[in-house]
Every structure is written in C-alpha cells, then in structure tokens.
Amino acid sequence: MELKLDPKHAAFRDEVRRFIDENLPADIRDRVENGKHLGKADYVTWQRLLNKRGWMAPGWPVEHGGTGWTPMQRYVFEHELGAAPAPPVIAFGVTMVGPVIIAFGNEAQKKRYLPRILASDDWWCQGYSEPEAGSDLAGLRSRAVRDGDHYVVNGSKTWTTLAQFADMMFCLVRTGGDGKKQEGISFVLIDMHSPGITVRPIITMEGGHEVNQVFFDNVRVPVENRIGEEGKGWTYAKYLLAHERTNIARTGYARRMLARLKRIAADQRSDGRPLIEDPEFRAKIAALEIEMLALEATVLRMVSGENAGRAPGPESSILKIKGSVIQQRLAELQMEAVGSYAMPFVPEWFDPGWNEEPVGPDYAAPLAAHYFNWRKSSIYGGSNEIQHNIIAKHMLGF
Numbered sequence: 001m002e003l004k005l006d007p008k009h010a011a012f013r014d015e016v017r018r019f020i021d022e023n024l025p026a027d028i029r030d031r032v033e034n035g036k037h038l039g040k041a042d043y044v045t046w047q048r049l050l051n052k053r054g055w056m057a058p059g060w061p062v063e064h065g066g067t068g069w070t071p072m073q074r075y076v077f078e079h080e081l082g083a084a085p086a087p088p089v090i091a092f093g094v095t096m097v098g099p100v101i102i103a104f105g106n107e108a109q110k111k112r113y114l115p116r117i118l119a120s121d122d123w124w125c126q127g128y129s130e131p132e133a134g135s136d137l138a139g140l141r142s143r144a145v146r147d148g149d150h151y152v153v154n155g156s157k158t159w160t161t162l163a164q165f166a167d168m169m170f171c172l173v174r175t176g177g178d179g180k181k182q183e184g185i186s187f188v189l190i191d192m193h194s195p196g197i198t199v200r201p202i203i204t205m206e207g208g209h210e211v212n213q214v215f216f217d218n219v220r221v222p223v224e225n226r227i228g229e230e231g232k233g234w235t236y237a238k239y240l241l242a243h244e245r246t247n248i249a250r251t252g253y254a255r256r257m258l259a260r261l262k263r264i265a266a267d268q269r270s271d272g273r274p275l276i277e278d279p280e281f282r283a284k285i286a287a288l289e290i291e292m293l294a295l296e297a298t299v300l301r302m303v304s305g306e307n308a309g310r311a312p313g314p315e316s317s318i319l320k321i322k323g324s325v326i327q328q329r330l331a332e333l334q335m336e337a338v339g340s341y342a343m344p345f346v347p348e349w350f351d352p353g354w355n356e357e358p359v360g361p362d363y364a365a366p367l368a369a370h371y372f373n374w375r376k377s378s379i380y381g382g383s384n385e386i387q388h389n390i391i392a393k394h395m396l397g398f
C-alpha cells in the first residue's frame with residue numbers, strides 16, 4: 001500500500017526535506033541517527049534554526065508566530081522531521097504550555113513568555129506527576145499557600161523530563177482543599193532558578209539521565225505567575241493534555257526505525273544467508289510493517305477529519321497505544337536481529353567523543369539500551385492501560 005500526497009502537499013514535503021538537508025548540522029543529525037545522547041545545545045541549535053525559518057510553532061495562531069498551516073501540512077512536517085532524522089522539538093514549551101498561555105494567559109504573560117518559547121530562550125519542563133499521583137493526577141499534593149503577592153510552594157514532582165536543563169516549570173499545585181479532588185488545583189509557572197528547588201536525577205535502566213524528581217522547599221512564586229483563575233488549574237491542565245497528543249504516533253520515526261531494521265537484517269546472517277531472507281524473521285518484519293501502515297492510514301484519516309474541521313477526540317488514544325507498541329516492537333526486533341551482539345553494554349558509547357571499537361557491528365552497540373529506554377513509551381503521556389480505559393468509556397460505551 002502506498003498513500004500518495006496530492007501535488008500541493010508533495011511540494012510542501014519536498015520543501016521541508018530541502019530545508020532539513022540544507023540546515024540541520026551534520027554532527028547533530030549523526031547523533032540522532034545513531035541513537036547517541038543529545039545535549040541541551042543540540043536541541044536549542046536546531047530549534048533556533050526552525051524559528052529563523054518561522055517553523056518553530058506550527059500549531060500556534062499566526063498572530064503569535066504560528067505558520068497558518070493546515071493539519072495535513074503539520075502532519076507532513078512532523079513526519080519529515082522524524083524521518084530525516086532531526087532532533088525532536090522539545091514539546092514542553094511550544095506544544096504544551098504555549099497553547100495554554102495563548103488560550104488562558106493574560107496579555108503580560110503572553111508578551112513575556114511566548115517570544116522566549118519561540119526563541120528557545122527558556123527551557124520548560126512539565127510538573128504534573130507526583131509520587132502517588134500519576135494516572136490519578138488529581139490526587140496531587142504539592143501545596144501553594146498564599147503569602148501576600150506570592151505563593152509559597154512545598155512538595156515534590158516526579159518523572160520530570162529534562163528538568164536538569166529547565167529554566168521554567170509549568171506546574172499543578174493545590175491551592176484549595178475541600179470538595180472534589182479536581183477542584184482547588186491551580187496552574188502556576190515556576191522559575192526553576194528560585195531558591196528552595198532541588199532537582200535530583202532519576203537514572204533509567206539503560207543508564208540515561210532523562211527524568212528527575214523535583215523538590216520544592218518554601219519556594220516563593222509570584223501570584224502574577226498563575227495562569228487564569230485560582231482553583232481552575234484542572235481545566236487548563238486538561239486543555240494542555242489534549243495538545244500533548246500531537247505527533248504521539250511518531251510515524252516518521254517509525255519509518256526510519258523500520259528502514260534501519262531492514263538494513264540490520266540484510267547485514268546479519270542466519271544459516272548462511274542474510275537474516276532478511278529467513279522466512280520466520282521476514283514474517284515478523286512484514287507483520288510489523290503492516291501494523292505501521294495501518295497506523296499511518298489511521299493518522300491520515302484523523303488528519304483529514306481535522307482538515308474538514310473536526311477536532312480529534314478520544315481516537316488519539318488509539319494513536320498513543322499503537323504508536324508506542326510499534327516503537328517498542330521495532331526496538332525489540334532490532335535487538336533480536338543482532339542476537340548476542342546486543343549484550344555488551346558500554347554506557348560511554350552514547351556520549352560524544354567515545355571512539356573505542358564496539359564489540360560486534362557498530363549498529364549493534366546502542367540496540368539493547370534503546371530497547372530498555374523505549375519501555376517508557378507505553379507509560380508516559382498517560383499509560384496505555386489508561387488509554388484503553390478512555391477508548392472503552394468514550395468510544396465503546398462501557
């Protein structure tokens with residue numbers, strides 16, 4: 001099956017590809033392609049290049065720096081970035097808090113924060129989850145107590161992605177206590193350089209430092225940093241979660257990983273012939289490719305609905321589940337393809353400057369770590385079990 005773009009979108013796709021080819025620095029592309037760790041400077045460099053071209057915030061209204069693209073153009077853009085491969089644009093500023101500030105922030109907040117998001121002058125992180133308040137987010141306990149024109153915040157957030165780089169956190173805090181759990185939550189913007197904040201790394205099982213626990217000890221946050229009304233944070237938080245779903249299927253990334261899987265399988269040998277000619281392994285690749293094409297068709301169906309003015313609903317839970325399962329299966333099959341070469345684990349391989357000979361083929365070195373790291377994709381952004389619940393309740397009527 002081949003889904004063809006119409007001439008207008010094919011021309012747009014070529015323009016995006018040309019821009020990436022001409023602008024993405026080769027060393028950054030190389031790090032993304034080979035699964036090496038990216039530093040803050042890598043992300044910021046790329047985002048500033050996108051911003052210079054006017055492509056940093058495709059989803060924003062034009063008056064705030066958006067592109068005015070159709071949903072289909074936005075899909076093509078995200079797909080090409082993932083397939084190139086370019087570094088992902090860090091979503092916390094542009095995709096998450098930006099739309100909330102645009103929809104619910106006051107003029108001073110828009111003027112202060114939106115240009116800094118576009119220019120990547122502030123690095124944002126997301127302070128939603130807490131120990132014992134992940135799926136049950138409304139159970140969060142970090143508290144903000146009013147003291148004159150400040151809130152004093154105490155508590156802790158966890159799994160905070162890339163908080164080690166962050167200048168700002170958008171954060172859910174409890175400002176009221178009685179009534180329903182969802183009531184009494186406020187949405188505040190916290191300067192991560194404030195006294196009383198500690199960021200403690202959580203090292204994931206492959207040895208990476210992507211997530212953190214953040215502690216607040218009497219952190220003073222100006223009341224002017226609250227978005228919208230006190231106690232209405234749940235409404236803004238839910239609005240943001242709807243935006244978090246963008247690009248959740250990661251089809252461009254999956255295409256690139258599938259191409260890599262086929263390259264690996266063509267290079268590895270089984271019973272004296274290339275592994276890709278082994279009927280059993282070939283069938284596994286084919287089954288996965290079919291799933292991937294079906295997901296792409298589902299995404300395109302939703303995008304065409306959006307083009308016709310229909311807002312994406314609970315169907316985005318399908319994209320989250322299928323996208324994450326496909327990403328995990330790709331990582332699993334790549335590891336299976338290299339067999340025992342996946343076993344030696346050299347954490348330094350992921351850092352710039354490491355030039356020791358790998359054990360086995362070069363492409364085998366990151367595969368196990370990659371597999372372990374991608375276990376996260378069925379947990380973050382709302383676990384797959386929770387997405388199944390959403391589908392059952394809102395689509396199947398259980």
Ligand SMILES: Cc1cc2nc3c(=O)[nH]c(=O)nc-3n(C[C@H](O)[C@H](O)[C@H](O)COP(=O)(O)OP(=O)(O)OC[C@H]3O[C@@H](n4cnc5c(N)ncnc54)[C@H](O)[C@@H]3O)c2cc1C
Pocket residue numbers: 125126127128129130132133134135136158159160161162211376379380381382383384385386389
């Ligand atoms: C790599 C990574 C990055 C993350 N980054 C961020 C971030 O930047 N900011 C942030 O705020 N959060 C972040 N998170 C947190 C993420 O949103 C939560 O981990 C997720 O919502 C699950 O919450 P939990 O970890 O508390 O697990 P729990 O909610 O305790 O769930 C444990 C298990 O029980 C299942 N479960 C729970 N409730 C139900 C139910 N009602 N029905 C069926 N099954 C259920 C879950 O699916 C899961 O398998 C990140 C998580 C990961 C893994």
